[in-house]
Amino acid sequence: MSREPRVRGFQFAGVHCGIKKGGALDLALLLSDRPASVAAVYTRSTVPSAPVLVSKRRSRRGIGRGVVVNSGISNVAMGARGVADAEQMSANAAAAVGVRPGEMLVASTGVIGKPLPMECIEAGIAEAARDLDPLGLPRAAEAIRTTDTYAKLSHRRVRVGEHFVNVAGIAKGSGMIEPRMATMLAFVFTDAAIAPKPLREIWKAVADETFNRVSVDGETSTSDTAVILANGAAGGRPLASARGEAGQRLQAGLVAVCTELAMDLARDGEGATKLVTIEVSGAKSPAQAERAGRRIANSMLVKTALFGRDPNWGRILQTVGAAEVRLDLDRTEVDLCGVPVFRNGASTGEAARVRAGSRMASPEISIRIHLAAGRASARFWTCDLTYDYVRINAEYTT
């Protein structure tokens, strides 16, 4: 890990444009000084936000220069006006930094059903363009926050072929949307040289095993967006394939950065007191492994048990069974925080239960389940379900 989250050829800014109260940063500008390969994954919601509609069209080209993001208002369910505002916002940003509007992606996160204050945003963009800084990524991470309790940033230096390349990324809170304003946004930057097509292939694989494996409450926002820009500033011939050793090393670097961000999203889930890592193995197929992991991650029963430090293997087995996942119960294994609590079709006894329960006081909990039905595995991250989750989401009065 390098000390400074600097990626050659990129500059970043985070400013206060006036959407959030109290001067909090609410507008970020993320820019490459040269055309970069772009790949992105978006929410599959049938009610996508206007910025998602606009960015999706643009990222399909595979080349871009940057992203402009606001927090506080999400630009969802605003009809034709929403799309016009998203286009206007990206056109302002493009003009402010001297690139074409089609080269600028756009994202918004915050409350649904309110129009963007376009004058504030325009002024904020002008300020952000003046503030652009190679060391500005922490401020940008701050500016995309909504209910996140801390800004999320990760970076790595990895060797790809003959070059060392930098990878840095920022993300914001997973959990929900209006009115608590959490949407998953992630923006990752690398100075590696890679063509758009292999970048897209790698990015999809990276998102699938990192951001798509986090769940706070099983909800998908209308605005979820994860973008990568690779500008080649590290030098070298652009990678033409995702398959070779260089592509695999770049992918590993991206997985490391995105895993760190994904774990932060789960750790900082609304009301969470625990980061929970779920490891499923012995599944009949990758789809079954993923289903089992996702089901455990979203189970209200499991999540309340974790909050209560209850080493409840019964709830884990029950939710996997309910997901119609194949398992051989007599050979199924469940470990909690490294303690075997279920073997040979039964509890391993009271002593193990007590030991697991006391380890569950930790802010990081692991659940390992081996299904004894095959060889596929999957990893998921989630958090516990707490009084604070209910308070945050019930006591908000609109």
Next chain:
Amino acid sequence: MSREPRVRGFQFAGVHCGIKKGGALDLALLLSDRPASVAAVYTRSTVPSAPVLVSKRRSRRGIGRGVVVNSGISNVAMGARGVADAEQMSANAAAAVGVRPGEMLVASTGVIGKPLPMECIEAGIAEAARDLDPLGLPRAAEAIRTTDTYAKLSHRRVRVGEHFVNVAGIAKGSGMIEPRMATMLAFVFTDAAIAPKPLREIWKAVADETFNRVSVDGETSTSDTAVILANGAAGGRPLASARGEAGQRLQAGLVAVCTELAMDLARDGEGATKLVTIEVSGAKSPAQAERAGRRIANSMLVKTALFGRDPNWGRILQTVGAAEVRLDLDRTEVDLCGVPVFRNGASTGEAARVRAGSRMASPEISIRIHLAAGRASARFWTCDLTYDYVRINAEYTT
């Protein structure tokens, strides 16, 4: 609705056999005085309880005499011993009332991973056989309770062809399993005469639109069981088809009884303060309507908003969108407690919001969503997500 839940040719008992503390009823015996047509639906969990395995095999024959049920211990994850115990329990019950073991179904609900106390159960069965009473259904309803705050019973008198027939049913708490012991069990009795095959067809349809449309927390227990016995004591030739007018009338009577039971299950969900009825219309297909309804019913965000009396149409739309359900946002309609809160792609304004919010103080809440994508519809029942849900499930210490 008749005053007494009496169904000709049936007798019922509920006794305390010693599994629950403090003398609470924990064993029920449900018996027809003659061979009855039987149909049943069971959990689809891949970790079914031993009683489910045994009953499934027996109900396939289509003819039976009764059911024996215990509450307090669920007989799950006990290996070969579990199946032997379930067989023993039903053999005891069959012997006590003078029928063949294969004519007796069995169900258990309660904690996972503990063996059934077979001696207590055997003594309880003997006592229950002595207590059998045509008016014993309320005691049986009491004896199948676990975390339910009240016993659930419904009955109707309906005209089927030339005969009036009685339909009565009992059910117990939906929500979860070990260690809070809620599993959905329902037992319904009618003196209508109907052959096993049409009864099975009708029962599946009834369960699909009643018990399968309730969700407290999205979990399926390892022991879920819904059984109907039709003994023909009302007289007349047995119905040979589910399709004719008589079959449809019987089905309507069963739907009425099972809807009442299903609504009680949602109303009495763990920690619930509100019964929520969700009506989805304008869906592209029945599967899409069901998916939208189920997703709303299971959304932690929607359920916390309902607890907080927050007329939050944004969360409803977001969760439907996340389920990848087709909708035409500009023509989508959302009503909360009868108040239109979303029309023409936008909020209907602050006044409607306030009106809906004040109506949401009621213990019964309705959510209506029209998707404007087709003509299919579905109805679901759920409850809100409260501090008490978290307390009940987190503070239980094992």
